[in-house]
Amino acid sequence: xxxxxxxxxxxxxxxxxxxxxxxxxxxxxxxxxxxxxxxxxxxxxxxxxxxxxxxxxxxxxxxxxxxxxxxxxxxxxxxxxxxxxxxxxxxxxxxxxxxxxxxxxxxxxxxxxxxxxxxxxxxxxxxxxxxxxxxxxxxxxxxxxxxxxxxxxxxxxxxxxxxxxxxxxxxxxxxxxxxxxxxxxxxxxxxxxxxxxxxxxxxxxxxxxxxxxxxxxxxxxxxxxxxxxxxxxxxxxxxxxxxxxxxxxxxxxxxxxxxxxxxxxxxxxxxxxxxxxxxxxxxxxxxxxxxxxxxxxxxxxxxxxxxxxxxxxxxxxxxxxxxxxxxxxxxxxxxxxxxxxxxxxxxxxxxxxxxxxxxxxxxxxxxxxxxxxxxxxxxxxxxxxxxxxxxxxxxxxx
Numbered sequence: 566x567x568x569x570x571x572x573x574x575x576x577x578x579x580x581x582x583x584x585x586x587x588x589x590x591x592x593x594x595x596x597x598x599x600x601x602x603x604x605x606x607x608x609x610x611x612x613x614x615x616x617x618x619x620x621x622x623x624x625x626x627x628x629x630x631x632x633x634x635x636x637x638x639x640x641x642x643x644x645x646x647x648x649x650x651x652x653x654x655x656x657x658x659x660x661x662x663x664x665x666x667x668x669x670x671x672x673x674x675x676x677x678x679x680x681x682x683x684x685x686x687x688x689x690x691x692x693x694x695x696x697x698x699x700x701x702x703x704x705x706x707x708x709x710x711x712x713x714x715x716x717x718x719x720x721x722x723x724x725x726x727x728x729x730x731x732x733x734x735x736x737x738x739x740x741x742x743x744x745x746x747x748x749x750x751x752x753x754x755x756x757x758x759x760x761x762x763x764x765x766x767x768x769x770x771x772x773x774x775x776x777x778x779x780x781x782x783x784x785x786x787x788x789x790x791x792x793x794x795x796x797x798x799x800x801x802x803x804x805x806x807x808x809x810x811x812x813x814x815x816x817x818x819x820x821x822x823x824x825x826x827x828x829x830x831x832x833x834x835x836x837x838x839x840x841x842x843x844x845x846x847x848x849x850x851x852x853x854x855x856x857x858x859x860x861x862x863x864x865x866x867x868x869x870x871x872x873x874x875x876x877x878x879x880x881x882x883x884x885x886x887x888x889x890x891x892x893x894x895x896x897x898x899x900x901x902x903x904x905x906x907x908x909x910x911x912x913x914x915x916x917x918x919x920x921x922x923x924x925x926x927x928x929x930x931x932x933x934x935x936x937x938x939x940x941x942x943x944x945x946x947x948x949x950x951x952x953x954x955x956x957x958x959x960x961x962x963x
Contacts, residue, residue: 569688569695576745577680578703583738584676585704587651587669587731589711589822590718593814594727595662596803597719602659606801606934610926612663613800614919619670620677621915624908627678632904636679636686637745643679644742647672648735655728670915678911682904685895697895698836698888702829705883708822713815780897781906783951784890785913787847790948791886792914794858794941796921798879805861805934811869817876824880829888836889840896847889847952854882855945862938887914 592613599609631639650668653661684696718727776782798821806814837843860867860875891907898906929937 569684569699573745574684574687574696574699576741577684578699580738580742580745581680581700582703582706583734583741584647586707586711586738587734589707590715590727590730591654592799593712593715593803593818594719595666596800598662599659600804604659605926606804606929607926608659609804610800610922610924612659612666612922614796614922614926615663616666616670616673617796617915617917617919618923619667620674621670621912621919623671623674624678624912624915627675627908629905629908631675631679631682636683639675640679640745641743643672643675644739647676648739651731651735654731674915678904678908681891681907681911685907695834695838697891698829698832701884701888702826705822705825705829709819709826712818712822716813716815778898778906780894781910783842784894785910787851787948787952788886788890788910789913789917789920790944791851791854791882792917793921793924794854794945795879795883796918797925797937797941798861798921799918800922801925801929801934801937802861805938806872808934809864809869809872812864812872817873820873820876821880821883824877825884828881828884832884836885836892838892840893842893842954844952844954848949850882850885850889851945851948851952853878854886855942855949857882858938858942858945862935862942865933865935 595612596609599612604612627639646668650665650672653665653668657665680700681697684700688696714730715727718730802817803814806812806817837846857875857878860871860878864872864875891910894907894910895903925937925941928940
């Protein structure tokens with residue numbers, strides 16, 4: 566195998582699989598643990614949102630620091646911090662979980678940026694979309710078995726086993742991560758070295774690009790709204806599913822993750838990798854996301870079958886949105902500060918996931934989980950219109 570499937574890149578994907586295995590368990594355990602302690606949906610949303618909010622805050626600086634020092638040096642330090650965060654889960658309660666989520670958010674900001682920048686730097690342009698898709702694919706594989714495993718641990722009262730799993734994941738991820746290597750292509754070195762030698766990216770100016778740059782603005786808004794919906798699913802499905810007849814959070818999350826994995830494999834070559842904005846493709850993706858949220862919201866009346874159909878549609882949308890937008894930006898953003906701007910874009914995804922818990926938790930407390938997911942569907946519907954480039958503002962529209 567060569568290109569995005571060569572062994573050096575497979576090692577990076579496997580490292581992502583190990584790293585994100587903990588989240589597949591924590592995303593179920595934390596809401597259930599919070600509910601058992603009498604916490605409201607608002608409090609649970611705040612704890613869950615602390616992870617991605619912290620990730621969002623540090624993501625732009627992660628891109629800048631990695632651009633200066635290289636992904637490998639940063640990655641090895643971050644693996645230690647991640648291990649400490651996972652161990653903290655094993656002996657603290659809900660308050661300690663908030664601290665652990667924040668620490669984990671810092672490490673994830675640097676970890677994901679290090680791997681994605683390493684992949685973008687090392688792969689030729691024609692293979693970038695596949696590399697990003699495989700990275701994202703392997704990060705979702707733990708979600709197939711992780712939720713069911715977490716429910717099994719919870720239902721049997723096996724918090725001791727939960728601690729063992731967290732420690733094991735921390736150790737395996739750290740040991741495996743220290744052995745990975747990343748190299749730059751000659752093409753990329755020629756492209757970026759003069760710019761890096763001539764000047765450093767200015768962080769405050771880069772923040773302004775979120776509004777000034779039409780490519781970055783459009784992608785960031787779509788990623789933000791999509792991630793709010795994804796975050797609401799992650800944070801509250803463990804609490805919403807028991808309200809349905811035959812509803813099971815573990816099965817829902819397993820279906821969603823399995824569909825993400827299968828869709829990433831089947832669609833990896835269909836994700837645009839030509840630097841052009843494909844309006845119809847993105848509008849169709851936003852339609853899938855809208856239908857998924859609507860299925861979840863109306864399943865309280867329509868039943869578990871619609872609930873699980875929503876999981877499948879959500880998985881397809883999730884498989885497409887992130888790699889498509891990230892690949893597009895890797896072509897259209899200026900090389901001199903591309904890493905920082907991609908960091909800002911990914912930060913909008915982190916913010917969205919965080920808001921999915923922080924903002925939608927109070928909505929669920931005031932209305933209900935069902936109405937909260939219907940509101941998510943309305944947000945998705947707005948993005949169908951937003952994805953259409955009616956006036957040709959995005960150059961290279963197709």
